[in-house]
Amino acid sequence: MSRKIRYGMIGGGRGAFIGAVHRIAANMDGQVELVAGAFSSDPERSRASGADLFLSPSRCYGSFAELIQSEAALPADQRIDFISIVTPNHLHFPPAKMALEHGFHVLSDKPATFDLAEAKELQGLVKKSGLLYGLTHNYTGYPMVKEARSLVAGGKLGKIRKVVVEYPQGWLATRIEASGQKQAAWRTDPKKSGAAGCISDIGTHAENLAEYITGLHISELAADLTAFVKGRKLDDDGNVLLRFKGGAKGVLHSSQISVGEENNLNIRVYGELGGLEWHQKEPNTLLVKWPDQPMQVYRTANGYLCEAAKAAGRTPPSHPEGYLEAFANIYRNFAGAIRARQEGRKLAKGDLINDFPKIEDGVRGMAFIEAVVASSSANAAWTRIGV
Secondary structure, rough: OOEOOOOOOOOOOOOOOOOHHHHHHHHOOOOEEEEEEEOOOOOOHHHHHHHHOOHHHHHOOOHHHHHHHHHHOOOOOOOOEEEOOOOOOOOOOHHHHHHHHHHOEEEEEOOOOOOOHHHHHHHHHHHHHHEEEEEHHHHHOOOHHHHHHHHHHHHHHOOOOEEEEEOOOOOOOOOOOOOOOHHHHHHHHHHOOOHHHHHHHHHHHHHHHHHHHHHEEEEEEEEEEEEOOOOOOOOEEEOOOOOOEEOOOOEEEEEEEOOOOOOOOOOEEOOOOOOEEEOOOOOOEEEOOOOOOOOOOEEOOOOOOOOHHHHOOOOOOOOOOOOOHHHHHHHHHHHHHHHHHHOOOOOOOHHHHHHOOOHHHHHHHHHHHHHHHOOOOOOOOOEEEOO
């Protein structure tokens, strides 16, 4: 197939943050082309946003329903191949459901849906349709995260005993949502964010990162959520004890009132034979620790890395890569999986382009949120994850 993969975007118009990130990432490898969009629930703003991106006026739609129905009616050689959903949480499920029902693959921002019931329904739709569904847990796209995953999977650290994962931010240390700050307003609104605030927004990133690197699933947890800022309806800080299948234990800390912190996602994993440490603030470095020799420093783009880590890098050693490139790796792999599907090629589980978060990760993320909220409501009682 000698053309780019075509996509339409839902959300991400004027005034939005994450839409531009997705568009930059999608464009980075030259494999994907934005050709249509419903960029806002306001039809006028949606069309103006499409004009900003020099899209054809005929493909700048006033709603996601109009986008999906109109694109499905186009000839196969013109219509989009997938939709990218970059809306607030409560608007993830409706367009994803409709897109799958009309034959389009879906790549969605996280969390997958508004609640666990929607996630399970979406999982059934994905299975029934046979279409691809991806979730932009973008931190799994970093080369050193893939190297960490490879080290654990290869048994280099031995049986995993302990996982410590943290995601502190400080941007919600005051009630900025009351001033009209758009990004804060919907994240702190139960009608748009769901049952949780901080734990849904960034705690799910920490949960997904821990499970991606270790290959272990969280089986039960004990959580303590707090809304420190007066008048805030959803949590802005969470502390969670974790038990993993197989016996490993963990601690997850997620906070948006940690004054002075930016996006300080980090993880430490300890096995019987060694440990590792990775920080999103210094993403091109992975620290590997041993009991009987000096700590090793792994760096992006070197020949000693695993194939997945090397494939995820784009520049020579010491040339900085980061957040946008990690996002781009998910788009590149997802587009590659679509291309393979269109060319009739089957992908093996370990195929490099098959490495992107899927609906199963989305369901686990929603089950994690539900269990955290239930545990915290029961005074941090141990609560099993319901998937």
